[in-house]
Amino acid sequence: MKNTQVTLDKRPDGKPKASDFAVVTSDVPTLNPGEALIENLYVSLDAGFRNWMDEGSGDNVLPAMPLGKPVMGLILGKIIESKNPAYNEGALIMARLAWEQFSILTADDWHVVLEDDGEHPLSYHLGVLGDTGMSAYFGLNDIGKPQPGETVLVSASGGAVGSIAGQIAKLKGARTIGFAGNDDKCRRLETELGYDVGVNYQDENVADRLAEVAPNGIDVYFDNVGGPLLEVVLDQINEGARIPFCGAVATYGDQAATPGPSNLFQIVSKWATLQGFMTHTKLDRYPEAREQLSAWLKSGDIRAIEHMYEGVENCGVAFADLFAGQNFGKTVVKV
Ligand SMILES: NC(=O)c1ccc[n+]([C@@H]2O[C@H](COP(=O)([O-])OP(=O)(O)OC[C@H]3O[C@@H](n4cnc5c(N)ncnc54)[C@H](OP(=O)(O)O)[C@@H]3O)[C@@H](O)[C@H]2O)c1
Secondary structure, X not given: OEEEEEEEOOOOOOOOOXXXXXXXXXXXXXXXOOOEEEEEEEEEOOHHHHHHOOOOOOOOOOOXXXXXXXXXXXXXXXXXXXXXXXXXXXXXXXXXEEOEXXXXXXXXXXXXXXXXXXXXXXXXXXXXXXXXXHHHHHHHHHHHOOOOOOEEEEOOOOEXXXXXXXXXXXXXXXXXXXXXXXXXXXXXXXXXXOOOEEEEOOOOOHHHHHHHHOOOOEEEEEEOOOHHHHHHHHOOEEEEEEEEEOOOHHHOOOOOOOOOOOOOHHHHHOOOEEEEOOHHHOHHHHHHHXXXXXXXXXXXXXXXXXXXXXXXXXXXXXXXXXXXXXXXXXXXXXX
């Protein structure tokens, strides 16, 4: 059997481009004892993986990705052959493997065996019922804690995490404002995701526009992007504001050290909380989150929007599109 793979051909200079990746064909490797062969069905495109594409970028979370090797990413796949009694053939897994048709799973690879009840499309396990949906759930419930009538602002609000965070905040009775990079996405925030207002952070004077649409200030800022927007928002937070700091996509490609917001003292003077979190370390809480998110989907209280590509060879294109803000909803490639 042949394996189509997408490798890291060049280290991206800032935002990734499709030409940073190469499509290659190799033989499907044979299994060693303890391993399983996975047929990948869907690949999840996650902005955070940009962090490990630079030379020397390895840290205590993940190693730097080597050049010429399949790009590391989250997949949803099926075990089609196993030389490990813990892995049953036919089982579905979500795992940190690679942009390729077939992968080898070892015990060291981060993975979750999925109990699929057939109630939702399989790919949802990479989005609303996976890492990004749960990031929205944990970030809002554990850190943001929106109260009825409060104002919740979300950055990258039409993306995988933001699209769910905004809807959960709305369910909690908050007023929701979303940042997005163009007018069409802002319109979709309001018509498809229930945001009260979409703010185009590329075209508008963000400070003026925020003062206009959130005259009583920001109580919760669910931040997916960091960078200059965080500084603008800090000036408009209320006393006791909570900032779940989910990610910093605005700075992932930075070659120089990213400067911090010049007005960080706002956290002190406003008795505010800015707290980070890493969803994949909370595996014990996945069932609770999945159960709630699934119930909301079934009741129609939230909806999942997917930005789907076909063909594993398009992973590089899809990843570049993510950083160009071309996506709306969760970006997934159907292998
Ligand atoms: N903490 C965790 O455990 C965890 C887990 C999953 C994801 N995350 C993080 O959550 C964030 C969102 O991830 P996602 O998968 O949901 O991505 P996404 O929102 O689906 O896609 C990224 C979006 O970011 C926006 N963006 C790109 N460059 C930007 C910039 N310079 N300034 C402002 N916005 C920019 C773009 O939309 P617009 O420009 O149109 O707004 C783009 O569509 C990422 O930072 C990711 O690393 C964290």
